[in-house]
Amino acid sequence: MKKTILITYVISLLSTIGLAQKQITKEGVIEIFSETSLFTIEAKNPKVASILNTENGEVVASTLVRSFKFKEALVEEHFNENYMESHKFPKAIFNGQIKNFSDINLSEDSTYPISISGKLTIHGETRDILENGELTVKNGLISANLTFNISLKNYKIEIEPNYKDRINDLIKITVHFDYKPI
Amino acid sequence: MKNKILKTLLYLFIAGLLSGIGVYLYVFHKPHRNIAMEEPAYILSAEQLTNDFEKDENSAYERYGNKTLQVSGIINDINYTKNTASITLKDGSTGVNCSFDSVSVAKIGINNLKILKVNDSVNIKGKCDGYDMIMGVVLSRCHLETKN
Numbered sequence: 579m580k581k582t583i584l585i586t587y588v589i590s591l592l593s594t595i596g597l598a599q600k601q602i603t604k605e606g607v608i609e610i611f612s613e614t615s616l617f618t619i620e621a622k623n624p625k626v627a628s629i630l631n632t633e634n635g636e637v638v639a640s641t642l643v644r645s646f647k648f649k650e651a652l653v654e655e656h657f658n659e660n661y662m663e664s665h666k667f668p669k670a671i672f673n674g675q676i677k678n679f680s681d682i683n684l685s686e687d688s689t690y691p692i693s694i695s696g697k698l699t700i701h702g703e704t705r706d707i708l709e710n711g712e713l714t715v716k717n718g719l720i721s722a723n724l725t726f727n728i729s730l731k732n733y734k735i736e737i738e739p740n741y742k743d744r745i746n747d748l749i750k751i752t753v754h755f756d757y758k759p760i
Numbered sequence: 761m762k763n764k765i766l767k768t769l770l771y772l773f774i775a776g777l778l779s780g781i782g783v784y785l786y787v788f789h790k791p792h793r794n795i796a797m798e799e800p801a802y803i804l805s806a807e808q809l810t811n812d813f814e815k816d817e818n819s820a821y822e823r824y825g826n827k828t829l830q831v832s833g834i835i836n837d838i839n840y841t842k843n844t845a846s847i848t849l850k851d852g853s854t855g856v857n858c859s860f861d862s863v864s865v866a867k868i869g870i871n872n873l874k875i876l877k878v879n880d881s882v883n884i885k886g887k888c889d890g891y892d893m894i895m896g897v898v899l900s901r902c903h904l905e906t907k908n
Contacts, residue, residue, distance in 0.1 A: 604857065604895050605839060605846065624844065625859055627894035642898050644826060644889035647861065651792040658826075668821055668890040 599633040601720055601757035608641060609752040617744035619653060621646040628755050630720060635679025637694065639672040639755070661735050667702040674698075674707075682713060689714045694724065703733045711753070724753040793887065796867060796903040798828045800885055806833030806849035806856040806897075813891040814854070824888040824897075830905060831856055835880045838873075845873050847884065847902075854896030858884045861901060868904050882906070 606626030612619040623646045628639035643664040648654035658664040674696015682690045695708040711724030727748045812820040833849030843862040883906045886899030
């Protein structure tokens with residue numbers, strides 16, 4: 579009996595330590611941007627969830643495709659129905675790691691360059707990515723900023739031939755997360 | 761006589777032009793869905809909505825995805841930014857995450873949102889974006905129906 583209590587105690591202690599080593603956000607922001615001489619497309623998604631393991635730099639981030647909000651309702655409809663097919667693939671997910679996380683001193687307020695690698699799943703297609711960004715530490719709280727391009731072709735998102743001059747194959751993705759301890 | 765025909769033609773032309781502009785605006789710049797005015801497809805509790813997604817995510821997404829839902833529940837958490845707000849309705853592990861964009865905040869009035877407190881019971885209408893492991897069920901373009 580005593581042993582059971584002890585084991586339970588140790589497990590709960592371990593899990594609290596485990597929790598303390600993670601930071602989370604449910605209000606992360608991702609913006610997408612495409613520009614051609616004919617047409618500019620931009621959208622903002624303020625509902626991105628992410629968890630950062632401050633022990634080893636592991637990162638997960640996920641969001642719902644339908645949470646991308648456009649100025650024009652028609653563009654939003656086309657984005658969901660024709661391109662992202664959000665009825666079939668409702669989510670976008672990233673699973674990876676900050677490679678140089680050991681260089682970051684979480685007790686010193688500063689901005690650190692980071693290199694992050696992992697698997698990005700969009701439109702049901704998973705690709706390996708390796709991108710550079712920035713991590714800012716302020717009073718023990720971490721924020722991450724990342725800007726990179728993805729190719730629509732790479733994720734099997736097709737553009738009809740007569741829209742090719744309106745939608746750039748390279749879409750600029752801007753990511754901003756403000757993490758908080760769990 | 762000739763003048764009259766010209767005048768009629770001119771009126772017809774203007775009428776045609778105006779309806780053309782109207783159709784163009786409606787087709788290419790149609791407004792976003794006005795969730796506040798829409799009849800909800802389902803009226804249910806936050807608990808039931810979350811349970812449905814946790815039990816079978818795909819069939820729940822098929823049923824609720826992109827639909828207007830009216831959800832009742834107890835407030836677990838409120839977050840404000842400059843001109844947006846987000847309210848999480850309590851229940852078990854994940855809950856229902858309701859986001860109010862700047863347009864809906866302006867419609868409801870930030871002060872009507874700011875009087876809400878944790879443990880208040882509310883009815884919120886919003887469009888269902890789906891379910892996420894961390895955020896729970898996400899409703900967007902939300903509208904505050906009633907505070908009980």
